[in-house]
Amino acid sequence: MGPLVPFIISEELSLVIAFFLGIGFGFALEQAGFSSTKKLVGLFYGYDFTVLRVFFTAGITAMAGVLLLGHYGLLDLGVIYINPTFLNSALVGGAIMGAGFIIGGFCPGTSVCALAIGKLDALAFLFGAALGIFAFTESFPLIEDFYRAGNMGQIRISDYFGMSNIAFGFILAIIAVGAFVATWYIENKVNNRKPVIASQQKNKYIGAVAALFVVLAVVAIFPGEKEIINNRIAEAKRQQTCVFKEMSADKLSSEIVNKYYALNVIDVRSPEEFEAYHLPLAVNIPFDQMMERQYEPIFKQRLKTNVFYAGSDTLVRMACLKARYIGKSENFILKESPGEFRQMFFEAEPPPPDASKSQLELYTFRNINAEKMNDLVDALKNIGAPVKREKVTIQGGC
Amino acid sequence: MVQGEFKNAKPYMNPYLAGFLLGMVLLATIYITGRGLGASGAVKSVVVASVESAAPNYAENEVFYQNYNEQNPQGPWKDFLVFEVIGVLVGAFFSGVIGKRVGLKLEKGPRVTNYTRVGAAILGGALFGFGSQLGRGCTSGSALSGMAVLSLGGILTMLAIFGAAYALAYFFRKLWLN
Numbered sequence: 001m002g003p004l005v006p007f008i009i010s011e012e013l014s015l016v017i018a019f020f021l022g023i024g025f026g027f028a029l030e031q032a033g034f035s036s037t038k039k040l041v042g043l044f045y046g047y048d049f050t051v052l053r054v055f056f057t058a059g060i061t062a063m064a065g066v067l068l069l070g071h072y073g074l075l076d077l078g079v080i081y082i083n084p085t086f087l088n089s090a091l092v093g094g095a096i097m098g099a100g101f102i103i104g105g106f107c108p109g110t111s112v113c114a115l116a117i118g119k120l121d122a123l124a125f126l127f128g129a130a131l132g133i134f135a136f137t138e139s140f141p142l143i144e145d146f147y148r149a150g151n152m153g154q155i156r157i158s159d160y161f162g163m164s165n166i167a168f169g170f171i172l173a174i175i176a177v178g179a180f181v182a183t184w185y186i187e188n189k190v191n192n193r194k195p196v197i198a199s200q201q202k203n204k205y206i207g208a209v210a211a212l213f214v215v216l217a218v219v220a221i222f223p224g225e226k227e228i229i230n231n232r233i234a235e236a237k238r239q240q241t242c243v244f245k246e247m248s249a250d251k252l253s254s255e256i257v258n259k260y261y262a263l264n265v266i267d268v269r270s271p272e273e274f275e276a277y278h279l280p281l282a283v284n285i286p287f288d289q290m291m292e293r294q295y296e297p298i299f300k301q302r303l304k305t306n307v308f309y310a311g312s313d314t315l316v317r318m319a320c321l322k323a324r325y326i327g328k329s330e331n332f333i334l335k336e337s338p339g340e341f342r343q344m345f346f347e348a349e350p351p352p353p354d355a356s357k358s359q360l361e362l363y364t365f366r367n368i369n370a371e372k373m374n375d376l377v378d379a380l381k382n383i384g385a386p387v388k389r390e391k392v393t394i395q396g397g398c
Numbered sequence: 399m400v401q402g403e404f405k406n407a408k409p410y411m412n413p414y415l416a417g418f419l420l421g422m423v424l425l426a427t428i429y430i431t432g433r434g435l436g437a438s439g440a441v442k443s444v445v446v447a448s449v450e451s452a453a454p455n456y457a458e459n460e461v462f463y464q465n466y467n468e469q470n471p472q473g474p475w476k477d478f479l480v481f482e483v484i485g486v487l488v489g490a491f492f493s494g495v496i497g498k499r500v501g502l503k504l505e506k507g508p509r510v511t512n513y514t515r516v517g518a519a520i521l522g523g524a525l526f527g528f529g530s531q532l533g534r535g536c537t538s539g540s541a542l543s544g545m546a547v548l549s550l551g552g553i554l555t556m557l558a559i560f561g562a563a564y565a566l567a568y569f570f571r572k573l574w575l576n
Contacts, residue, residue, distance in 0.1 A: 002428075002429040002430065002432070003428070003429060003430065003431055003432030003433075004429070004430045004431070005430060005431045005432060009430065014430070014431050014478060015476065015478060015481045016481070017430055017431065018431070018478045018479070018481035018482040018485065019481045019482065019484055019485040019488075020485060021423060021426060021427045021430070021431075021435070021482060021485060022481065022482035022483060022484060022485020022486045022487075022488070022489060023485040023486070023488050023489035023492070024419075024423035024426070024485075024489060025420070025423050025424075025427075025435055025482065025485065025486050025489060025538075026485060026486035026487060026488065026489030026490035026491075026492075026493065027419075027489035027490065027492060027493045028416055028419040028420035028423055028489075029420065029486070029490060030489070030490040030493035030494055030497070030499075031410060031411040031416050031419070031493045031497070032410060032411060032413055032416035032417070032420070033410035033411075033413075033416075035490060035494065035499070036505060037505050037506075037574075038505065038574075039410075041567075041574050043560075043563075044563050044564055044567035045567060045571070045574065045575060050410070050413045053413035053414055053417060054413045054414075054416050054417040054420060055417065055537075055541075055542065056417065057413070057414050057416075057417025057418055057420075057421060058417040058418070058420035058421035058424060058542060059421065059542055059545035059546055060421065061417065061418050061420075061421025061422060061424075061425065062421040062422075062424040062425045062428065062542075062545075062546035063545060063546045063547075063548065065421070065422070065425035065429075066425065066428055066546055066547060069425075069429060074429075075428070075429055079432055080428055080432045080433070080547060081432055081433040081434065081547070082547050082548075082549045083434075083534065083535060083539075083540055083543065083544040083547070083549040083551050083552040084534065084549075084551060085549065085550045085551030085554070086534065086551065087551075087554070089532045089533060089534070090533050090534070090540075090551045090554045090555045090558065091554060091555075091558045092529075092532060092533075092558075093529045093530065093531070093532030093533025093534070093555065093558070094529065094533050094540075094541075094554065094555040094556070094557070094558020094559045094561075094562065095529070095558045095559075095561070095562040096525050096526075096528060096529030096532065096533075096562075097525070097526050097529035097530060097533060097536060097537070097555075097558070097559045097562070098529075098558060098559045098560065098561060098562025098563040098564075098565075098566065099522075099525050099529075099562055099563070099566055100521075100522045100523065100524070100525030100526030100527075100528075100529055101522070101526065101537075101559060101562075101563045102522075102562075102563045102566045102567050102570050103518050103521055103522035103525065103566075103570055103573070104518060104519050104520075104521065104522015104523050104525070104526060105518075105519065105522060105573075105574070106519070106522070106523070106526075107437070107526060107536055107537040107538070107559075108437035108438040108441060108526060108527070108530060108536045108537070108538070109435075109436075109437035109486065109536065109537060109538040110537075111523070112437060112440075112483055112486045112487060112490065113486060113490035114490075114505075115487070116486070116487045116488075116489075116490035116491040116494060117490060117491060117493075117494030117499050117500045117501070118494075118500055118501050118502045118503055119503055119504070119505055120502060120503065120504045120516075121504050121505055121506065121515055121516065121519045122519075124515075124516045124519035124520050124523065125519040125520070125522060125523035125526075126441065126523060127520060127523065128519060128520035128521060128522060128523020128524040128525075128526075128527065129438065129441050129523040129524065129526055129527035129530075130441055130444060130445050130523075130527065131520070131523070131524045131527065132523060132524035132525060132526060132527025132528035132529075132530075132531075133438070133441055133442050133445045133527040133528065133530070133531055134445050134449070134527075135524065135527075135528055136527070136528050136531035136532065137445065137446070137449070137460070137462045137463070137531075138462075140460070140461055140462035141460075141461055141462075143532070144461065147532060152550065152551070154549070155549075155550045155551075156547070156548045156549060156550060157548050157549070157550040157553050158548055159550075160550050165548055168548060169548070172545070172548075180414075205414070208414065208418075394431070394432035394433050395433070395469065
């Protein structure tokens with residue numbers, strides 16, 4: 001499941017991969033003609049719309065791919081880098097870049113391409129870019145407030161408009177295809193060409209557009225990986241027919257006391273409920289967050305036993321089922337609710353004077369285990385406490 | 399110095415095909431690394447490294463360099479974009495060789511002198527460099543990669559870049575047109 005860095009591929013190796021991805025990037029840009037200012041500025045004078053075609057096609061292709069991979073759980077969209085939105089600096093910075101584009105004829109990526117094939121004006125442009133960045137770093141204290149103003153965080157345009165990603169994907173795709181057709185007419189008009197196109201070429205283009213919309217439609221119509229899993233888990237039949245390994249509270253307390261290191265006690269309730277009371281040494285993985293990437297190792301490891309508990313029978317069973325879809329760990333569910341556990345061990349009533357021997361034994365057993373569990377919690381507070389897993393975020397941008 | 403067009407240069411790739419190729423490279427980048435492509439960040443690395451080696455004491459006390467080092471504990475050279483841009487040089491050169499477009503050349507509009515072209519390129523580069531830092535990425539890092547992940551900021555930056563360039567195109571037409 002992507003992204004492969006930093007989960008599967010190390011940061012160090014990613015630098016080598018960056019080199020190879022860069023080769024692809026440079027090759028595609030140069031093949032498209034982006035190493036020539038004539039092609040690039042043609043966009044702004046209407047005689048050559050290559051830039052728009054390449055740029056939009058690339059953006060739409062990657063977007064459709066990201067949506068498709070995300071839909072089938074191959075790429076974790078919650079982890080990938082979304083360029084953060086700082087409203088003021090995005091607009092002003094963009095406008096300054098636009099001025100640089102029309103005056104200099106390049107943008108940074110294309111100037112690197114042009115330099116690679118010996119364009120001397122590209123060298124001048126890159127030298128200028130270094131100067132501009134130096135000017136920015138030097139004046140940073142003066143513009144820092146502006147630079148940080150209007151922070152909206154890592155927000156998607158679809159979130160901003162309150163629509164789904166795929167809905168905006170469709171809109172963007174329609175805009176792109178519309179722009180391709182419109183600019184083709186404009187370009188022909190500016191260059192005094194007749195708008196004719198070979199039928200074979202036309203069929204190819206129609207096929208490509210159809211393929212794009214098929215991909216988007218697949219994402220929009222068919223249920224995704226998470227949906228499939230959630231639907232299966234929610235099926236009552238599965239919850240009844242599936243055999244769950246159950247563990248009683250007494251057994252669990254002994255396991256905690258004797259083998260806490262071979263155990264993950266997992267609370268799938270909400271953080272608030274967890275905060276209010278939780279079992280000794282329990283970790284909180286709310287049910288809705290179980291599929292997040294940072295918890296995956298817990299469900300995929302085979303060294304420790306996972307014991308799930310929740311306030312309700314259904315929830316704990318659903319959690320256990322979900323864990324089975326994620327990994328192959330040994331999973332148990334606690335028979336008792338956390339409230340019952342607390343009462344049995346930490347708020348136990350002393351047995352009446354006429355209690356039977358077994359009742360007395362049980363009481364002592366639970367008392368001793370409760371004490372030991374408290375000792376363990378104290379002892380492990382700092383060293384052995386289960387590490388709270390942080391959400392992994394990826395840095396990016398320029 | 400070669401002037402004018404290369405005689406044997408092969409035609410460029412179909413723009414949609416090139417765009418598809420570029421999109422697949424971008425998709426691969428996002429799938430493998432979780433982040434998009436970029437270019438201006440590599441120039442920033444060069445700038446930061448230059449300042450830090452030329453005036454280390456000065457850099458230590460400046461807010462910008464402190465922030466930068468906090469975010470890039472491995473130093474400016476061990477950066478994804480630096481390696482990527484080295485790859486861009488190689489890939490573009492390779493493509494240029496295939497297309498027979500390699501050779502020293504100063505490309506300019508028909509009505510400008512070499513000095514004007516170089517001056518405009520430096521000025522344009524400076525503006526682009528400055529703007530890319532303010533906008534947190536250039537055409538590749540912010541606009542293109544941002545569009546792929548539907549980032550609001552990336553798409554706004556893209557609109558601002560192309561909007562401003564269109565708005566100003568008329569005033570700079572003598573740089574490019576007959």
